[in-house]
Amino acid sequence: MASKPITLQTESRGKRIPKLPSDTSIYVQGSTSDLYNRLAKETGLPATRLRITSDGKPMPNDKKITVSSAGLGSGSKIQVKDLGPQIAWRTVFVIEYLGPLLIHPLFYFLRPSIYRGATSPPSTLQTLSCITITLHFIKRELETLFVHRFSNATMPARNIFKNSFHYWVLSGLLIAYFTYSPTSITAGKGNPLLTYAGLALFAIGELANLNTHLVLRNLRSQGGTERGVPKGLGFDWVTCPNYLFETIAWTGILFINRSWSTAVFLVVAGVQMAAWAKKKESRYRKESGGKYQKKRSGAEKL
Incomplete structure (x- = not known):
């Protein structure tokens, strides 16, 4: 009946x-x-x-x-x-990452028009900075389109401006302006060992970060909102290894360009990711109970 x-x-x-x-x-x-x-x-x-x-x-x-x-x-x-009014989270991320993805190549290729005295070609460190940062945000865009599955479909459209500030201004304009300047420390030759270390950290961080996102993706069905307990590389160390590996990748970029603007972005991003990790740690404990192995320092390890 x-x-x-x-x-x-x-x-x-x-x-x-x-x-x-x-x-x-x-x-x-x-x-x-x-x-x-x-x-x-x-x-x-x-x-x-x-x-x-x-x-x-x-x-x-x-x-x-x-x-x-x-x-x-x-x-x-x-x-x-x-x-x-709402906007899809996938669209939000595409817009956020599009800022630095466009800004860095523009500053790199238009150096003579932006800076006085920029008559010489970009240095090796400036070229590597542009390549690594551009690759980072291309990866982020591809993950947004093909990897991420969102528990919330939308967010208030008015928040797009606040969310985009972090990427368009801090990782975009701030880092680009002080990295590609002819008077920047990045315009010099630098220490080759530090550069190689930076490239290694960048590669390790990006690949491990991608692996983390794939693990998280497989916890949720297409169109579903269920949450599972993630396991794999990094998840026994911290609550959110994707944030940890993101920090490692940006530390590599900092080793390459040695710019204070990159250090500022890294600190701001690290503080924000630690706050997100702390909230996620609490949610895992609440929703998963004994299935989730508590981390002694879930957010603080980032």
Whole structure:
């Protein structure tokens, strides 16, 4: 015998949603994704633009979670929030990485037009800096398009400017301007041993980082939001080895160009990644329980 639909009481959370009905019906064995889609149809807003909560607890948009298992029954009250215009996370990453991917070659090839006195060809270190940084962001773009699977489909569109500052300004304009200048330390010959060490660290960091992303990708099915406990190279050392290997790769770039601007970016990025790793460590412990081996210093090791 088919189950009967239940009625949920609805109210706007924050800014009023004009077309939000006072109640909606959903089958108790229907998924929370079905609930999102129903409210999207009723309000005329995309499902990714809505956030549903019940008693202050967020309701995930998940095809595998039923309305019943989410704790909702007939007469339950839910709050619906309009998150505003959204943009796909994949698009966000493509835009973020596009900045430095364009900026570094432009500064490298247009040196005579940007800097006074830039009459000589770029130095070997400047060439290596451009190559390694460009390769890094090409890799990031390819991973975004073909490797990453996102647990959240979208983010508020207004955040794209804040998110892009880190890449377009810090890893893009700041590093490029002070790396390709004819008066930069990178314009000199430098220490060959330091350069070789930098290239080695860059290669090791990039390849290990890619491996980490492939491990994380295989934990989630196509279009799924499930999380698993990752295992493999680096995961027994730190919570997020992708951040660790990212730091190693950028340390290699710092060894190559010796620029203070690269050091600034590396410090800012390291602090941010440590904060993200700390949050992920807490989430692993909460969601996986005994399946997850706690790290003594999950974020601090980065």
